[in-house]
Amino acid sequence: MNIAIIGTTAHSILGFRVDLIKALVAKGHCVYAYAQDYQPQTIQQVEALGAVAINYPFNRTGLNPLIDLINTYRLIKLLKQYKIEQTFCYFTKPVIFGTLAAVFAGVKHRYAMLEGLGYTFTPQPDGTAFKAKLLKRIQVFLYQCTFPRLTRLILLNDDDKRDLVDHYRINVDVAILGAIGLNLDDYPYTPAPIQPVRFLFIGRLLKEKGIYQYIQAAKQIKQKYPEVEFVVLGPIDQENPGGLSEAELKRLIGDQIIIWPGFVNNVAEWIKKSSIFVLPSYYREGFPRSTQEAMAIGRAIITTNAPGCRETVKEGINGFLVSPYSASEVVDKMEYFITHPHEIINMGNHSYQMAQQQFDAKRINDRLMALLDLK
Known part of the structure; x- marks a missing residue:
């Protein structure tokens, strides 16, 4: 045919x-x-x-x-x-x-x-x-x-x-x-590093994807836990009024709030170097691929209780759901992982098991x- x-x-x-x-x-x-x-x-x-x-x-x-x-x-x-x-x-x-x-x-x-x-x-x-x-x-x-x-x-x-x-x-x-x-062979399991704790965001740098909630949370966490790292993978969209501007991005990098390596074609390697995956998106997702990739490698998840995103988390088992638009709830869940590092491994293992069964x-x-x- x-x-x-x-x-x-x-x-x-x-x-x-x-x-x-x-x-x-x-x-x-x-x-x-x-x-x-x-x-x-x-x-x-x-x-x-x-x-x-x-x-x-x-x-x-x-x-x-x-x-x-x-x-x-x-x-x-x-x-x-x-x-x-x-x-x-x-x-x-x-x-x-x-x-x-x-x-x-x-x-x-x-x-x-x-x-x-x-x-x-x-x-x-x-x-x-x-x-x-x-x-x-x-x-x-x-x-x-x-x-x-x-x-x-x-x-x-x-x-x-x-x-x-x-x-x-x-x-x-x-x-x-x-x-x-996913082709799960492309995303082999690796234990999550916990020294330092490193949070990872993957997505277009648009407000609907939750980039501003992620940044607000990073700023607050950095004040209390300066050793914690925040990585952002994704392109800026200068034509989108809701996008993070190039000037804002440079300021965040200069202030050492986030690490932004620019365009990368080895996403799996960056996930391996991360501890927890964070996607505070309120965009009408179908079933976010980036979250699937993070789960396949064995990472705990913080994401929103919103269509598409909520399907990737069993609350308290492989991660946490937060309310859309809420940077404060993202901070709370980030701090939980920082103060309970064993749960980074435990919940990441549950993510891995879910990925093997579902993805x-x-x-x-x-x-x-x-x-x-x-x-």
Whole structure:
């Protein structure tokens, strides 16, 4: 069968869909991986998996409906050109416009996956701006138009089904996958270091990801426990008004509040050097990959009691849940680990056990293949 995987960037294909592509190729399917920004190197990497890399026109963040319609028409032609029989779209805009393109291209089997509901469904501590409300209405309307034309919609957690499909009474067959999973061989267990205690944040440096709560907590902890270290891995986003600015970042580094190594491609090595993973996100996550990676290596978790994040923690067993927006609760839980270092190891071991049971990409891909009716 000719199957199109339609995403956004080549990085997303190679970062999140490699195991699925390998599984599909092993089953004898012809896989076409659609992305917007392939370069010779990434094309070679996709071809090495046994798939075909297809550049397609796509405006990932733009809001111009005319451009989106033109790009959808071009995608229709590409789907017809390669005689695609089944589509699997992921991320918001590919799910909407990729599904529409599949309908008009005559693709019979149309599947989609949302890994979280994203910015428009993220509650803001100071209220939701008019523009965000408008974007949410448009997005929901487009979902209402496209979801009923799907063979199946795959979500990662029950909160997303309740707040999107059930709340807006959208007629679509829904399946809950849970975690996307990891190649656990890439994240081998190592005992957590406790001298010094080192906290780790991984994510885009945006307010919705909880970076400001993490920084506030770091400042308070540093006053009482100056030897404790705080590491931040993630890019700054200068175009996002809610992002940490470059000037703020430099000041935090200069004041020795945080360690920021810049872009790294060896995340697992940084997790190994950490003691506890912290993600105070209130973004509408699906099932955070960074938390899965930390758990697989054996790290205790501090994260929010929010959709997507809460699924990764058994309270008091492998970590703690804190309220969204609450730096003070993050401080309390950090101080608990500092004063109870044996729990860093104990809870980290429980995280490792949970990861082995829940995050094995091989088992999860078998389930995903079944949900795509490709057993």
